Amino acid sequence: MSKRSKARPALNPSKSPAASGSGTKRRGSSVAWLVGLGVLVASGVVFCALVRPGRVSTDSALQLAASISNERPYQPRPPGEINFNRHIAPIVWQQCAGCHREKGGAPFPLLSYAQAKARARDIAKVTQSRYMPPWLPEGGVVAFADERRLTLEQIGLIQQWVAEGSPEGPAGELPPLPAWSDEWQLGRPDLVAELPEPYTLPPDGRDVYRNFVLPMGLKEKRYVKAVEFKANTRVLHHVFIRFDRTRQSRRLDAQDTETGFGGMALPPAVESPGGYFLSWQPGRGPVRSRPGLSWAIQPGSDIVLQAHMQPSGKPERVQPSVAFYFTDEIPTNSPFKIGLSSFELDIPAGAHNYERRDSYVLPVNAQVLAVLPHTHYLGREVEGYAVLPDGRKQWLLKIHQWDFNWQSDYRYREPVSLPKGSRVEMRMTFDNSSENPRNPNQPPVRVKYGLQSSDEMAELWLQLLPENAQDGIRLEEDYARRLVEDIIAFQSRMLEQNPTNAHAHAQLAKALLSRRQLAEGLAHLRQAVQIDPNYEEAHYHLGVLAQDSDPAVAEAEFNRTIQINPENFKARNNLGLLFMRQGRLMEAEEQFQAALQVNPGDRTVMGNLELLRRAQTGK
Amino acid sequence: MRAVAFFVTMFLVALTSTLRGADPLAAEARPVGLDGQPVDPFQSGKATVLLFVRTDCPISNRYAPEVRRLHDKYESQGFNFWLVYPDPDETSDEIRQHVKEFAYPCRVLRDPEHVMVRLSKASVTPESAVFTTDGRLIYHGRIDDRYVDLGRKRPAPSARNLEEVLSSLARGEHVSASSAPAVGCAIPTLP
Numbered sequence: 001m002s003k004r005s006k007a008r009p010a011l012n013p014s015k016s017p018a019a020s021g022s023g024t025k026r027r028g029s030s031v032a033w034l035v036g037l038g039v040l041v042a043s044g045v046v047f048c049a050l051v052r053p054g055r056v057s058t059d060s061a062l063q064l065a066a067s068i069s070n071e072r073p074y075q076p077r078p079p080g081e082i083n084f085n086r087h088i089a090p091i092v093w094q095q096c097a098g099c100h101r102e103k104g105g106a107p108f109p110l111l112s113y114a115q116a117k118a119r120a121r122d123i124a125k126v127t128q129s130r131y132m133p134p135w136l137p138e139g140g141v142v143a144f145a146d147e148r149r150l151t152l153e154q155i156g157l158i159q160q161w162v163a164e165g166s167p168e169g170p171a172g173e174l175p176p177l178p179a180w181s182d183e184w185q186l187g188r189p190d191l192v193a194e195l196p197e198p199y200t201l202p203p204d205g206r207d208v209y210r211n212f213v214l215p216m217g218l219k220e221k222r223y224v225k226a227v228e229f230k231a232n233t234r235v236l237h238h239v240f241i242r243f244d245r246t247r248q249s250r251r252l253d254a255q256d257t258e259t260g261f262g263g264m265a266l267p268p269a270v271e272s273p274g275g276y277f278l279s280w281q282p283g284r285g286p287v288r289s290r291p292g293l294s295w296a297i298q299p300g301s302d303i304v305l306q307a308h309m310q311p312s313g314k315p316e317r318v319q320p321s322v323a324f325y326f327t328d329e330i331p332t333n334s335p336f337k338i339g340l341s342s343f344e345l346d347i348p349a350g351a352h353n354y355e356r357r358d359s360y361v362l363p364v365n366a367q368v369l370a371v372l373p374h375t376h377y378l379g380r381e382v383e384g385y386a387v388l389p390d391g392r393k394q395w396l397l398k399i400h401q402w403d404f405n406w407q408s409d410y411r412y413r414e415p416v417s418l419p420k421g422s423r424v425e426m427r428m429t430f431d432n433s434s435e436n437p438r439n440p441n442q443p444p445v446r447v448k449y450g451l452q453s454s455d456e457m458a459e460l461w462l463q464l465l466p467e468n469a470q471d472g473i474r475l476e477e478d479y480a481r482r483l484v485e486d487i488i489a490f491q492s493r494m495l496e497q498n499p500t501n502a503h504a505h506a507q508l509a510k511a512l513l514s515r516r517q518l519a520e521g522l523a524h525l526r527q528a529v530q531i532d533p534n535y536e537e538a539h540y541h542l543g544v545l546a547q548d549s550d551p552a553v554a555e556a557e558f559n560r561t562i563q564i565n566p567e568n569f570k571a572r573n574n575l576g577l578l579f580m581r582q583g584r585l586m587e588a589e590e591q592f593q594a595a596l597q598v599n600p601g602d603r604t605v606m607g608n609l610e611l612l613r614r615a616q617t618g619k
Numbered sequence: 620m621r622a623v624a625f626f627v628t629m630f631l632v633a634l635t636s637t638l639r640g641a642d643p644l645a646a647e648a649r650p651v652g653l654d655g656q657p658v659d660p661f662q663s664g665k666a667t668v669l670l671f672v673r674t675d676c677p678i679s680n681r682y683a684p685e686v687r688r689l690h691d692k693y694e695s696q697g698f699n700f701w702l703v704y705p706d707p708d709e710t711s712d713e714i715r716q717h718v719k720e721f722a723y724p725c726r727v728l729r730d731p732e733h734v735m736v737r738l739s740k741a742s743v744t745p746e747s748a749v750f751t752t753d754g755r756l757i758y759h760g761r762i763d764d765r766y767v768d769l770g771r772k773r774p775a776p777s778a779r780n781l782e783e784v785l786s787s788l789a790r791g792e793h794v795s796a797s798s799a800p801a802v803g804c805a806i807p808t809l810p
Binding site: 310312405 | 675676680683684685706721767770771775804
């Protein structure tokens with residue numbers, strides 16, 4: 001929202017003070033607001049993840065990949081050589097015990113010989129199948145930071161140990177037990193926010209997706225260099241960490257009788273930090289920004305945690321907290337997220353191997369810092385790679401068997417450099433057959449694109465670091481153009497299938513308006529409200545379009561928007577501006593104040609209020 | 620003791636078809652209650668339902684509400700529900716705490732010698748076994764098919780195997796012996 005932070009009356013659609021929902025943080029390309037379209041914002045996009053400093057050439061990245069893929073297969077040891085104390089304890093302590101210890105989050109500890117011995121068969125089974133440790137990317141294609149992945153050597157040692165009866169070995173061979181801390185790992189945080197009222201997860205039933213609002217009480221803008229999440233319970237399975245500068249999430253929370261609010265679609269104002277992913281999964285430590293790449297958090301922001309929880313068999317008290325570490329160093333560069341996706345998902349019932357692809361050609365040189373795949377319960381294979389201008393292929397991510405429960409973002413151990421002209425590609429396959437046990441529909445039904453877990457999505461997000469701010473703007477504008485084209489193509493197809501789809505009319509209108517195709521955009525907005533007279537967003541944009549040409553129409557449309565949703569602070573702000581221009585200063589103030597009630601500290605509204613004060617005091 | 624248990628099993632196999640109403644357990648091989656006293660879970664009624672659980676198996680714990688539901692529906696129809704804790708390292712105090720925490724309504728027995736494990740052919744927790752009053756094992760295996768493998772589960776079960784057996788028995792129908800593989804935490808073999 002930074003680009004619109006200067007208070008200036010909104011005079012055209014693309015410059016309208018759309019105070020939130022702009023998904024990007026860079027200076028204003030006229031189409032930037034489209035990047036924040038609900039369909040994308042509400043998906044798995046978030047994060048703040050940083051990679052160690054240092055650049056590598058593509059060549060060295062490829063060499064790195066090659067060296068991992070040559071991982072040596074396990075060479076069996078002479079019978080009787082392997083024991084717990086010397087061979088297995090170091091593996092279990094390093095790879096499992098971070099969670100499998102008291103207060104570690106996993107259901108049982110694996111610290112002692114007795115504990116490991118009692119679970120030996122299960123350990124052999126789940127490490128062999130790679131269910132544990134939970135880590136989806138395949139090894140051997142590209143190296144990630146903090147990989148929780150066993151080597152073939154480690155898996156082989158465990159197999160042989162269990163096959164030989166899990167012997168303990170001489171006491172003298174047991175190394176000292178590592179120390180784990182239950183405190184914040186980066187020392188005393190600058191700010192800790194905790195869910196004020198615990199939520200009680202029912203003991204039974206399907207998995208629960210719920211959004212929790214944690215007020216931060218931040219009085220001024222701060223730059224964040226690290227974030228650590230702490231679950232107080234084992235039932236939290238994964239969490240996306242987002243922020244809301246408005247009061248919309250708080251109100252949704254208040255309207256719900258229990259703590260938090262349900263649903264996968266969040267208010268449009270809820271954003272992940274621009275250019276970053278921010279998520280947590282069991283076993284994940286603090287997320288640190290690399291030097292020069294801290295990110296800003298605005299005063300008055302609430303944390304919105306989108307949490308996936310699995311019932312445990314008894315009622316569970318859920319009360320997570322998030323710690324922040326701030327820095328005074330202003331970021332020297334900012335990453336930008338691009339998403340490869342497929343809105344055209346339309347998976348026939350019973351299809352075993354439905355495939356979707358998407359690609360994008362980079363208009364500038366960039367380093368890939370992190371990757372976030374997102375699909376639901378039908379997704380199976382996930383692939384991301386780049387085809388370099390010289391034709392070579394650079395892997396970015398390869399997942400053989402997707403598991404929604406363990407979704408995460410992945411940071412590269414070393415950034416992957418991609419030259420301008422590289423084509424980044426996504427390929428995903430889906431299993432909508434009854435043989436897929438995770439299929440939410442039995443018998444299977446046709447499944448299309450959508451946000452709910454019974455719908456499907458296909459997304460691969462890349463966190464890109466351009467070489468400089470100019471390249472950043474080029475990338476952002478180029479990507480937004482592509483996104484607009486995608487949306488126009490997709491929504492046009494939707495309308496061919498069903499001409500009375502109000503949502504498709506409105507989304508198509510927004511895309512057309514961003515390209516200054518005003519007449520066409522207007523026509524689709526009118527059709528949208530004709531089909532659905534309560535379509536808030538369409539009324540809002542009709543108001544914005546009429547602001548200059550027909551103030552009476554604009555006033556009526558904004559009033560209608562507010563009637564449908566009294567919390568639409570953008571409509572109130574624009575209505576206030578309209579009144580101000582007409583000299584109706586009292587009414588203007590009323591609207592600005594109402595907008596600030598919903599979104600306190602909104603700089604656009606505050607700036608407009610300041611202009612109003614000057615007008616009231618005779619300039 | 621294992622030899623005794625083995626003998627008991629063989630004895631059962633030989634006798635259950637002929638000895639209606641016989642006590643399937645030799646006194647010295649009986650599992651124990653939380654007070655350490657031997658317990659005979661095979662009492663009068665339509666059938667005995669054993670549910671193998673442990674305190675720290677997440678899959679077994681997740682079934683607690685389903686166990687409660689089945690207990691509440693069928694205990695009053697003449698079925699005897701027992702929770703069986705096969706891990707000899709779990710103490711009676713830990714088990715009492717666990718039963719309270721997960722609000723299990725069933726009676727409890729410990730099976731440190733795995734007598735019931737063998738009789739029931741149980742291999743994991745959670746796993747169920749249904750015995751008729753004459754001591755015949757007529758079902759053993761999963762409670763339902765929610766879990767396909769460790770880490771792979773359906774959003775909801777598509778087959779409630781245990782309940783199908785119980786409802787057939789409740790209606791007085793003839794039930795032939797069956798089993799279905801259970802998914803859960805392996806019951807460790809005794810040293």
